[in-house]
Amino acid sequence: MEDALQEALGTKVLQPTGHMGGGCISHGQSYDTDHGRVFVKCNSQLEARRMFEGEMASLEAILKTETIKVPKPIKVIDLPECSTVFVMEHLEMRAVNRHSAQLGTQLADLHLYNQRLGEKLKKEGSTVGKGQGQTEVQFVDQFGFHTVTCCGYLPQVNDWHSDWVSFFTRQRIQPQMDMIEKKSGDREARELWAQLQLKIPSLFCDMEIFPALLHGDLWGGNVAEDDSGPIIFDPASFYGHSEYELAIAGMFSGFTSSFYSAYHSKIPRAPGFEKRLKLYQLFHYMNHWNHFGSGYRGSSLNIMRNLVK
Numbered sequence: 001m002e003d004a005l006q007e008a009l010g011t012k013v014l015q016p017t018g019h020m021g022g023g024c025i026s027h028g029q030s031y032d033t034d035h036g037r038v039f040v041k042c043n044s045q046l047e048a049r050r051m052f053e054g055e056m057a058s059l060e061a062i063l064k065t066e067t068i069k070v071p072k073p074i075k076v077i078d079l080p081e082c083s084t085v086f087v088m089e090h091l092e093m094r095a096v097n098r099h100s101a102q103l104g105t106q107l108a109d110l111h112l113y114n115q116r117l118g119e120k121l122k123k124e125g126s127t128v129g130k131g132q133g134q135t136e137v138q139f140v141d142q143f144g145f146h147t148v149t150c151c152g153y154l155p156q157v158n159d160w161h162s163d164w165v166s167f168f169t170r171q172r173i174q175p176q177m178d179m180i181e182k183k184s185g186d187r188e189a190r191e192l193w194a195q196l197q198l199k200i201p202s203l204f205c206d207m208e209i210f211p212a213l214l215h216g217d218l219w220g221g222n223v224a225e226d227d228s229g230p231i232i233f234d235p236a237s238f239y240g241h242s243e244y245e246l247a248i249a250g251m252f253s254g255f256t257s258s259f260y261s262a263y264h265s266k267i268p269r270a271p272g273f274e275k276r277l278k279l280y281q282l283f284h285y286m287n288h289w290n291h292f293g294s295g296y297r298g299s300s301l302n303i304m305r306n307l308v309k
Contacts, residue, residue, distance in 0.1 A: 001042075001079050001080070001081070001083060001085075002014055004077075004079045004080055005031075005040065005077065005079060005085060005087075008075070008077045008079075009033060009035075009038075009074075009075070009077075009087065011033040011034040011035060012034055013032060013033050013034050014031050014032075014033055015031060015032040015033075016029060016030070016031055017029070017030040017031060017032055017037065017090075018030075019039075019090070021039070022041065023221065023234075025043065025051075025152055025153050026041045026042060026043040026048075026086075027041070027042055027043075028040055028041040028042060030090045036089075036090075037089075037090035038074060038087050038088065038089065038090050039071065039087070039088050039089070039090040039091075040085050040086070040087050041085060041086040041088075042083055042084075042085045043083070043084055043085075044081075044083045044084075045153065047150070047153055047155070048083075048084035049076060049078065049084045050148055050150065050155065051150040051153055051155075052076045052084060052085075052086035053076055053147065053148075054147055054148050054149035054150050054155075054156075054236065055073075055086060055149070055150075055234065055235060055236070056073040056076055056086060056088075057145070057146070057147045057149070057237070058145075058149055058215075058216065058235035058236060058237030059071065059072070059073040059088070059233075059235060060073055061137075061145075061213055061237055062110065062213065062215070062232070062235060062237065064136075064137045065109075065110055065113045065137060065213065067106055067109040067110040067113055068103075068106035068107060068109065068110050068230060068231075068232055069091075069226075069228065069229060069230065069231045069232075070231065070232055070233060070235070071088040071089045071090075071091050071231075071233055072088060072089040073086070073087075073088045073089075074087040074088055074089065075087045091224075091226060091231055091233075092226050093224035093225070093226060093231055093233075094224060094225060094226070095224065095225070096223055096224060096225045096230060096254070096256075096259075097225065098225065099225040099229050099230045100230075100255075100256045100258045100259045100262075101258040101259065101261070101262040102229050102230055102262070103223060103225070103229075103230035103232075103259050103262075104258065104259040104260060104261065104262030104263035104264075105262045105263070105265075105266065106229070106230060107215075107218075107232075107245070107263055108242075108262070108263045108265075108266035108267050109266070110212075110213060110215075111212040111213070111214070111242040111245065111267060112212070112242075112266065112267065113137070113212075113213060114137075114139060114140055114210065114211055114212055114213055114239065115210040115212065117137065117139045118139045118141070118210070121139055140211050140213075140239050141162075141211065142160040142161060142162050142211060142239070143160070143161050143162070143163075143164050143167040143211050143238070143239050143240055143241075144158045144159055144160035144161055144167065144171075144238060144239060145158035145237060145238035145239060146158075149216060149235075149236040149237055149238060150236055151216060151217050151236040151284075151287055152217075152287060152291045153291070154179075154287065154290060154291065156171070156172070156175075156216075156236060156238065157170075157171040157172075157175055158171070158238050159171060164204070164209045164211075164240065164241050165200060165201055165204050167240070168200075168240070168241070168244075168280075168283075169197060169200055172283050173193070173282065173283055173286065176283060176286035176287055176289075176290060177189065177190070177193050177286070179290045180286065180289060180290065183290070184294070186297070188301060189297075189300065189301060189304070192301060192304035192305060192308060193304065195304075195308040196304050196307055196308050199307060199308055200279065203272055203275050203276050203279060203307075204272075204276070205272075207270065207272075209241050210242075211239035211240065212239065212240065212241065212242040212245075213237060213239055214237055214238060214239070214240050214242070214244060214245050215232050215235045215236075215237060215245060216235055216236035216237045216238055216240075216245075217234060217235060217236040217248065218232065218245050218246075218248060218249050219248045219249060219251065219252050219254065220249075220252050220253055220254015220255060221234075221252075221254070222234045222235075223254065223255075241276075241280075242267055243270075243273060243276055243277065243280065244280045246263075246277060246280075247277055247280035247281045247283070247284055248281070248284045250277065250281070251281055251284060251285075275307065278303050278306065278307060279303075279307060281303060282300060282303045282304065282307075285299045285300040285303065286300050
């Protein structure tokens with residue numbers, strides 16, 4: 001594998017550094033090359049290229065906003081023996097500590113970037129487009145993304161949609177429900193979802209939602225810091241409701257009160273925030289159910305029961 005990787009990167013040097021990483025989906029390690037140190041994620045599943053290409057597109061989109069630090073993506077490469085790797089910049093990362101508040105501030109800046117761009121264009125009476133050789137971020141007035149991204153290894157439908165509630169219902173929860181139905185035919189889940197679909201629009205009354213570029217899978221294991229500030233990685237990006245980002249952040253540990261205070265000083269909580277947060281957590285519990293099994297069934301059903309009351 002390393003010989004093929006060395007050839008694909010066009011480097012004479014490919015020396016393992018001993019830095020290892022990864023999770024339940026992919027594994028990785030760092031190498032020194034002619035062009036600097038890189039981190040290489042490896043996955044041998046059939047869907048690995050699609051997953052890595054979505055991650056690369058997500059990193060590129062976040063990088064262009066210049067709001068928060070991410071590893072610079074380099075290349076997705078198919079290697080012999082059915083392995084696919086994703087090569088990116090190596091960053092020296094440690095757990096978030098000193099920069100927790102800055103993480104909240106910069107995440108809010110990421111979420112506000114598209115809205116501010118739209119306001120700027122409206123004020124100037126102009127539009128931003130990509131000319132030849134240009135890489136400006138374009139204003140996005142719909143919900144979705146230009147390519148498939150994966151939350152875990154499962155693909156997310158990112159077809160563009162003008163209405164957030166419809167996007168979330170049809171392209172986030174419904175595909176998860178379809179997978180549950182196919183695997184287990186869970187009758188209670190199906191019945192609760194039928195009731196919840198009718199209730200969801202009432203959670204968004206009188207709300208104007210601007211499409212925000214999201215990390216998409218922002219749990220504590222996907223944030224870090226270095227001496228310069230916070231870092232986010234392993235994204236599953238799309239343009240959605242900024243509140244969606246905080247759902248999985250609240251399900252697992254890793255985010256302090258200073259993070260939330262800094263974030264909400266820029267993006268205050270809107271009325272009904274707590275119920276919508278539970279709705280967004282439903283996606284992640286169902287996604288975990290489809291990844292890891294019925295241990296997440298109870299949490300998924302409890303959220304639906306509480307929301308349909």
